[in-house]
Amino acid sequence: MALLKKWRDMAYSETANKGDLQRLWTEYFGKEKDIYAELLKNPDEEVKGTVKELADKYGVDIMTMTGFLDGIDESLKVANDIENMEEDTVVSLGFDKELLYKNMVAAEADWLYNLPEWNEIFDEDKRKELYKEQKNSRTVHNAPKIYPNDPCPCGSGKKYKKCHGKNA
Known part of the structure; x- marks a missing residue:
């Protein structure tokens, strides 16, 4: 079974104990934050490797890395084939900075779009502009x-x- 299916079956399980799911997500969000903090230190560097190599590099298990790859996929310059990836699949974390920031805002992940590493990438005005663009793009204006x-x-x-x- 592909890693992504295993991750989604585990993370979005309808039958799992709610407390277990909450613990899984709380733990995941902490690890996700740490990975993004590392990536944002060198935002122009394209990090590449197998799923297993990246999991080892960031000190997380394979399932956490799979969830991370699922989450960042829409922000990448070139999407990975996450539907079919296995531990030995080579993936890239080359992301579009503005798109990543906006996707974090869209996900309402304030613990990510407020990371201090963003201060070195975009000044406060640019972050406000990107935030506003993202929020306005979801506003529906009815005649x-x-x-x-x-x-x-x-x-x-x-x-x-x-x-x-x-x-x-």
């Missing part, structure tokens, strides 16, 4: 509702129901 007796938005002066709303 104001037009009721039958409202003036038609075309400017004809007629009621909507007698103008463009006639066939609605």
Whole structure:
């Protein structure tokens, strides 16, 4: 069975004890934070290796590294084949800095996008700008509702129901 399936079966289990799942995620988030802190020290360096080599490098188990690779995948310059990866699969952690920051904001992972290592990569204004861009990209703007007796938005002066709303 591919590593990613094992990770997702374990981390998103419907049948697991809720306390065990909470402990798994609490432990995972701490390790994830440490890995990102290391990666962000040299953000332009592309870290490569097998899943096992990277797990050893960052002092985590294979499943934690698999979860990390699953999480960072959308922020990579070149996506890894995470669906089929095994321990000996070579993967890259070459990430797009702006995309990674925005994805951390989208995931509401304040423990990640507030890491002090970001201060060396982007100044405060740039971080605020990226934060705002990400938040605004998820905002849905609904057009104001037009009721039958409202003036038609075309400017004809007629009621909507007698103008463009006639066939609605």
